[in-house]
Amino acid sequence: MSKKRKPKVEPPHSPQVRTLKVGDRIEIRRRWWHPRSWGLLIAAVVWNGALWTAIALGQFDAAGLTFYALPLLIGLFMAYYTLALIFNETRIFVESGKLRVVTSPLPMGGTRLLNVADVMGVSRAVQKRGRRSGDDLHMIVVETVHKTPVRLIEHINTQQDAAFIEEELAFILENAHESAFKKKKREP
Numbered sequence: 001m002s003k004k005r006k007p008k009v010e011p012p013h014s015p016q017v018r019t020l021k022v023g024d025r026i027e028i029r030r031r032w033w034h035p036r037s038w039g040l041l042i043a044a045v046v047w048n049g050a051l052w053t054a055i056a057l058g059q060f061d062a063a064g065l066t067f068y069a070l071p072l073l074i075g076l077f078m079a080y081y082t083l084a085l086i087f088n089e090t091r092i093f094v095e096s097g098k099l100r101v102v103t104s105p106l107p108m109g110g111t112r113l114l115n116v117a118d119v120m121g122v123s124r125a126v127q128k129r130g131r132r133s134g135d136d137l138h139m140i141v142v143e144t145v146h147k148t149p150v151r152l153i154e155h156i157n158t159q160q161d162a163a164f165i166e167e168e169l170a171f172i173l174e175n176a177h178e179s180a181f182k183k184k185k186r187e188p
Helices: 037-057 062-087 159-186
Strands: 017-022 025-031 089-095 098-104 112-115 119-127 137-144 149-156
Touching: 017 159, 025 159, 037 062, 089 149, 089 159, 112 149, 119 149, 119 159, 137 159, 149 159
Parallel strands: none
Antiparallel strands: 017 025, 025 089, 089 098, 098 112, 119 137, 137 149
16 A cells, blocks of 8 residues: 655656556656657658658669668668657556566667665766756666666656656655565565
């Protein structure tokens, strides 16, 4: 049974970060989409369209393959990354004593799996992106008993979103630690 509490950090007003209760677990979900994704989508369509048009109109032989290989790879990566920005979300939840971080629906960044008992603390850090402080990005990091920092979510756009995720994750982990302790206490 989880504790009731009043959050210190107000939930973000953006649709990018939300907390959901799914069965017995609480999930933190963060969408990757950002309004700047539209610019990258337009660039990917123009790049790939021009490239495939040039290939279709020209003679395609072994020399052409060598010439177009790098631009084709760049175009495919740009298209995949853009689709990931539009559709992907990162989910963090505790299930069966494990802290899981899952990125879906397109595989990118992998899945992280940590034992809840190994997590010592949650913090947020700033990723410097530019000279202006408004351009900084944030990330959520957990420290393990092995003194190893593990990045859970990166590229969070606002400090409020990062603070909210940090507080919610700390609350979820605190409840998970307590329930694990209670289970150990009950066992003979």
